[in-house]
């Protein structure tokens with residue numbers, strides 16, 4: 274997919290596959306092009322490229338609500354309409370049986386507020402209603418833009434279980450977020466974009482392997498001499514203080530052997546895996562236009 278806006282790149286030459294039976298996290302910093310991609314996938318904006326669901330583009334689907342469930346803008350519901358009223362309208366418009374309204378509300382835990390005006394809903398309740406709308410046609414595919422947005426920790430746990438269950442039923446679930454920590458809890462696979470381009474696509478475990486690294490931390494009173502000895506053995510020291518060296522290797526045994534051979538005292542020696550959040554920021558840093566305060 275490619276989408277050029279007047280002001281510059283929205284999405285550039287982006288291609289990826291999403292598999293059934295798994296939750297795929299669609300991750301990228303603010304402005305990376307996630308919303309643009311989702312809109313392109315659904316034919317909501319014009320651009321180059323094609324996304325297929327069981328072989329057809331969204332606009333070619335005979336029965337779109339029964340094929341692809343979409344959560345894009347959960348705020349776009351008339352505030353005086355009740356949750357059930359909103360779903361009845363969508364069901365009627367999409368030729369779905371009215372009984373699905375209560376089934377969908379109960380799936381997301383909103384049955385007790387079915388007749389309450391949506392204007393009085395919290396952000397989390399709106400997200401749930403957005404999900405109920407996506408699930409109304411019992412679709413095989415789900416495309417969810419920031420489904421965990423506005424949810425409290427309980428809500429995030431709920432949505433994690435919920436998306437896993439949907440994927441466990443064999444559905445194809447694509448959920449976007451700009452927060453890696455959120456995605457790391459939610460997703461089996463990750464598609465990571467930055468500046469409208471693909472940075473990585475694969476399993477979450479592969480992403481962790483590729484973008485985090487292990488280092489050996491060694492602490493003791495004579496780090497200056499140890500640093501020289503490590504260097505002589507081809508080991509690179511990343512960071513060092515008078516008390517601690519961070520060695521660019523995962524070979525604890527080799528670091529211990531060098532220390533022992535040189536007879537230098539060591540107080541502590543251990544393997545440390547770098548932080549995934551830092552790795553994600555590093556992987557996408559060159560693509561970020563504006564990094565605001567963390568929200």
Ligand SMILES: Nc1ncnc2c1ncn2[C@@H]1O[C@H](COP(=O)(O)OP(=O)(O)OP(=O)(O)O)[C@@H](O)[C@H]1O
Nearest residue numbers: 278280282283302303304305306307308309310451
């Ligand atoms: N209608 C538009 N007109 C012009 N530029 C746009 C438009 N929509 C998006 N863009 C630009 O395209 C790029 C991608 O934006 P997009 O909203 O798709 O990113 P995003 O990853 O969804 O970001 P966020 O996490 O903030 O929602 C940004 O540089 C944005 O400014």
